[in-house]
Amino acid sequence: MLSDRSTATVRATLPAVGAAMGDIADLFYEKLFAAHPELLRDLFNRGNQASGDQRRALAGSIAAFATQLVERPGTRPDAILDRIAHKHASLGVAPEQYEVVHTHLFAAIAEVLGDAVTPEVAAAWGEVYWLMANSLIAAEERLYAQQGVLAGAAWREWEVTARIEETKDVTTFRLHPADGSDAPAFRPGQYVSVQVELPDGARQIRQYSLSSAPGSPLRSITVKRVRGAGTPDGEVSRHLHEHTRAGHLLSLSAPYGDLVLDDLDAPLLLASAGIGCTPMLSMLEHLAGEGHDRPVTVVHGDRSPADHALRTDHVRLTEKLPDAEAHFWYETPDAGHPANRTGLVDLNSITVWPGTHAYLCGPLPFMRAVRTQLLEAGVRPADIHYEAFGPDLWPTAP
Incomplete structure (x- = not known):
C-alpha cells in the first residue's frame, strides 16, 4: 500500500496526471522505441501501436491502479494485475524490463507535466509505479514457475x-x-x-x-x-x-490467461461473438468430457451462419451436455432462422438462471452490451468474466 505521504500527493495530483496520461503514454512509447527499437520490432504488437490501443490500455491501467490505491487503501486491483501478468508472461517479459519502462515513463511524465513534477510528486508516483511493477513481477514469476519456464525464454x-x-x-x-x-x-x-x-x-x-x-x-x-x-x-x-x-x-509460448471456469456447481453462461467463440469451444469440450450435468447456456452472435467459425462443434458439444441449450444470433440469417434470433444478441429472450457465472469473449461493444443485460438479469458483477482480444480497453471505454 502507499505511504501516507504519497497517498496525499497522489490524491492531489491524480486529476492532472490522469488527464495527461494519454499524452504521457504517447511520449513514453516514442521515447521507449527510440531507445529500444527492438521492442517494437519483436515484442510489442505493431498493430496496437499504430491504432493507439496499447497507449490507451497503458494509460487506463495506471490510472485505475493509482485510483484504487488512494480510494481503497490496503487493496489492489487484482483483476487488472492478473490479466496484465498473464499477457506479460505469454510474451516472456523479464523483470529487468520494468526498469527500462520506468526510465522512459518518468521522463515522459516530467516532460508533459513540466514544473508540476516536483521531487515530492515524482517520488509519490514512483511509489505507485513500483507497487504496480513489483506486484506484476511477482505474479509473472509465479506463472513462469507454474509452467516450468524462465522469464525471457518462453518459446x-x-x-x-x-x-x-x-x-x-x-x-x-x-x-x-x-x-x-x-x-x-x-x-x-x-x-x-x-x-x-x-x-x-x-x-x-x-x-x-x-x-x-x-x-x-x-x-x-x-x-x-x-x-x-x-x-x-x-x-x-x-x-x-x-x-x-x-x-x-x-x-x-506456454498457455496463459485468466478466463477460466471457476465454479462448476453454478449455472454457466458462455457468451461469444465472432472469433470469440474459441475459448468457449475449449470450455464446452472440457465440460462434455467431464460429464458436466449442471445448466449451461451457450450464446453466440455472428454476421451469418457461414461466418460462424466452428459452428458444427458449437452445436455438437452443446448437445452432448444433458442440461444445455444454444442460442445463435445472426445479422444475416439463413432462411428459416428464428426472427427473435436475428440481429444482435439479446439475452432478454432467454432464461438467465439465478447464481449464473458468465464468461464473455468478443468485441468490446458486444461484451459491454451482454454484461449490461446480465446485470439487469441479476447476475453479480463478480460472476461476469471476460477475455479481451488485444489490449484490455474495457476500464477506459466510454
Missing part, C-alpha cells in the same frame, strides 16, 4: 500437423510439440502466444485461444484473418493464413 517449437479451413477468413491449425514431448497442461479458456518472423525480419507476437480441450491429444488454435491492407493490423494472422501449412514449425 518452444511446435509442428503444424493439420490445417483446417473453417470459413473463408478462419483457419484452425492443429499442433504438437516438435520434439515429441508432452504438451503442457492448460485450463479451458486459456491462450498461447504465437511468434512469427515477418518479411521485414520482425518477430511479431499475437495471442490465440486454444480451441481444443485440455484432454485432447493435440492442441489447436483457430485464427481469424484480420484484413487491414497497408497497416500492421492483422500482419500475423495474414502471415499464418498465407504461409503456414502442415509440417511447418511455429514458436509458441
Whole structure:
C-alpha cells in the first residue's frame, strides 16, 4: 500500500496526471522505441501501436491502479494485475524490463507535466509505479514457475500437423510439440502466444485461444484473418493464413490467461461473438468430457451462419451436455432462422438462471452490451468474466 505521504500527493495530483496520461503514454512509447527499437520490432504488437490501443490500455491501467490505491487503501486491483501478468508472461517479459519502462515513463511524465513534477510528486508516483511493477513481477514469476519456464525464454517449437479451413477468413491449425514431448497442461479458456518472423525480419507476437480441450491429444488454435491492407493490423494472422501449412514449425509460448471456469456447481453462461467463440469451444469440450450435468447456456452472435467459425462443434458439444441449450444470433440469417434470433444478441429472450457465472469473449461493444443485460438479469458483477482480444480497453471505454 502507499505511504501516507504519497497517498496525499497522489490524491492531489491524480486529476492532472490522469488527464495527461494519454499524452504521457504517447511520449513514453516514442521515447521507449527510440531507445529500444527492438521492442517494437519483436515484442510489442505493431498493430496496437499504430491504432493507439496499447497507449490507451497503458494509460487506463495506471490510472485505475493509482485510483484504487488512494480510494481503497490496503487493496489492489487484482483483476487488472492478473490479466496484465498473464499477457506479460505469454510474451516472456523479464523483470529487468520494468526498469527500462520506468526510465522512459518518468521522463515522459516530467516532460508533459513540466514544473508540476516536483521531487515530492515524482517520488509519490514512483511509489505507485513500483507497487504496480513489483506486484506484476511477482505474479509473472509465479506463472513462469507454474509452467516450468524462465522469464525471457518462453518459446518452444511446435509442428503444424493439420490445417483446417473453417470459413473463408478462419483457419484452425492443429499442433504438437516438435520434439515429441508432452504438451503442457492448460485450463479451458486459456491462450498461447504465437511468434512469427515477418518479411521485414520482425518477430511479431499475437495471442490465440486454444480451441481444443485440455484432454485432447493435440492442441489447436483457430485464427481469424484480420484484413487491414497497408497497416500492421492483422500482419500475423495474414502471415499464418498465407504461409503456414502442415509440417511447418511455429514458436509458441506456454498457455496463459485468466478466463477460466471457476465454479462448476453454478449455472454457466458462455457468451461469444465472432472469433470469440474459441475459448468457449475449449470450455464446452472440457465440460462434455467431464460429464458436466449442471445448466449451461451457450450464446453466440455472428454476421451469418457461414461466418460462424466452428459452428458444427458449437452445436455438437452443446448437445452432448444433458442440461444445455444454444442460442445463435445472426445479422444475416439463413432462411428459416428464428426472427427473435436475428440481429444482435439479446439475452432478454432467454432464461438467465439465478447464481449464473458468465464468461464473455468478443468485441468490446458486444461484451459491454451482454454484461449490461446480465446485470439487469441479476447476475453479480463478480460472476461476469471476460477475455479481451488485444489490449484490455474495457476500464477506459466510454
